[in-house]
Amino acid sequence: MKYFPTIENIKKAAINIQQVVDVTPLSSSLRLSKQYEASISLKREDLQSVRSYKIRGAFNKISSLSAEERAKGVVCASAGNHAQGVAYACKHLGIKGTIYMPAVTPKQKVEQTKLFGESWVTIVLEGDTFDDSYKAAKEYCESQNKSFIHPFDDPKIIEGQGTVGLEILNQTKKPIDYIFVPVGGGGLASGLIGVLKSMSPNTKIIGVEPEGAPSMKTSIDNTINTELKNIDKFVDGAAVKRVGDYTFAICKDNLHKMVTVAEGKVCQTILDLYNRDAIVVEPAGALTIAALDIFADELKGKNVVCIISGSNNDIARTAEIKERALLFGKLKHYFIVRFPQRPGALKEFVAEILGPSDDITHFEYSKKSNKENAPAVVGIELKSPSDLEPLVKRMKENNFFGEYLNDKPDLFQYLV
The missing domain is CATH 3.40.50.1100 (Rossmann fold)
Structure with a gap:
């Protein structure tokens, strides 16, 4: 192009x-x-x-519309920030806008869009991604003969952002x-x-x-x-x-x-x-x-x-x-822990298996009705990534180790 x-x-x-x-x-x-x-x-x-x-691109684009286009109103799709810019521009210029946002958009962004647009905008939550919202917005826009305010692929938008x-x-x-x-x-x-x-x-x-x-x-x-x-x-x-x-x-x-x-x-x-x-x-x-x-x-x-x-x-x-940061830094680790069938096994795990600076941040038995014999999903936060290897070694030597979940994404998502 x-x-x-x-x-x-x-x-x-x-x-x-x-x-x-x-x-x-x-x-x-x-x-x-x-x-x-x-x-x-x-x-x-x-x-x-x-x-x-x-707001830069959104206002530059919307303010460039003809009087006829403004009268028909505008439509946009956005994950949040473009929506707020469009809403602000609509209110400032007195133009009606319909804003499509993914259903998973953080509540804070939805509320801010309402705040900036007030009665000038209507918000429609549609789909799981921006692309889902974009498709729905384009279909609505074409059916109503309104102007579409693209979040990025438009010369007026690009020139506004260039400022x-x-x-x-x-x-x-x-x-x-x-x-x-x-x-x-x-x-x-x-x-x-x-x-x-x-x-x-x-x-x-x-x-x-x-x-x-x-x-x-x-x-x-x-x-x-x-x-x-x-x-x-x-x-x-x-x-x-x-x-x-x-x-x-x-x-x-x-x-x-x-x-x-x-x-x-x-x-x-x-x-x-x-x-x-x-x-x-x-x-x-x-x-x-x-x-x-x-x-x-x-x-x-x-x-x-x-x-x-x-x-x-x-x-x-x-x-x-915080969770994602700890996982990335190799400081948060999840295990399936199989507690040996002996009295005081949980106490032994806490007192002897965990290191002095290790901290349990998640603990859930897999079977609520038979906790004594059930494995548990345990999340442990470490002070240093180097603490992982000795922890796993102690778990294996004492028959506590079941599975390490961090490198099993499907199981991790299901259990954690």
Whole structure:
């Protein structure tokens, strides 16, 4: 598809959206700069008016509609952040909107969408993934002859997102060596490319997406836009089965590298940002920082920018985030423990099998009616990954070991 975002159109978008968009800070990170021996700054789109950059593209697109198109209303599909941007734009411009969101969208994002759109928007929860919602939204949109506001694959959307790049260049006096950008459908990365290719061509742009939804990386590797059959929906702001045709064409030739990071690593990054920097981010917002260590050697002495794309996280997800982080860090382990049929076996397990810093965090008998002879599913949190091998050895030597569940995903999902 023959389209590339021009710097002229991105500058027009910047003027167009300034009535609703905040110029977000570009803040130096002392912790990350020290850790990677580089100058690392964070573009804080988590502090945007709707707590993500998505308002930029949404407002730029909707405000470009004709009076006739506005009167008919708009439709969009979104995992959450684009929905909030569309809702905000609809209310500001006085346009009716119908917003389709996956049924699994965090409640916090649904409530925020209602808050920003008020009576101007109707929310429809449909399907398990963005792609399910997208299909339903497109069918409704065509049947009602309304305008569809695509979350990423639209020139006006791409140009609106590109204004993030303009701000970054205006906020730093030093040449930027690397910019890390989160990739879901590719709209932000494509807009950023439009700016940097014109104004900072030596900057290396690194795209980052979740390991469980590598739609852009897979497409680039295959040299054709490829739809994934299954994805991990945890990083909901960046979990799509298929990237856009416009965005793929732009990104495949202009990203320096496209990498993925494990969801568990994203979770640990979320916890680190909260505990050490007092920054609240959603999973997609942590992608760029989670990828830094992949390039640790390259970054030394360089000027680096990480885009934090959003902060629309639901506190109800905290337990899952901590769990995934511990599993990724090899600190949380699940076993089927077969207690020997002898008196005091459970007491022996706690006193003699567990190490001094091991902690039982999950315990459930598999048979409620015959606990004395039943195996149990036991979750154990360790202080160090190196504590696992001696723990397993003690369990086997004393006939407690049944099965290790962490490396049996089907059994793990069923039992835990």
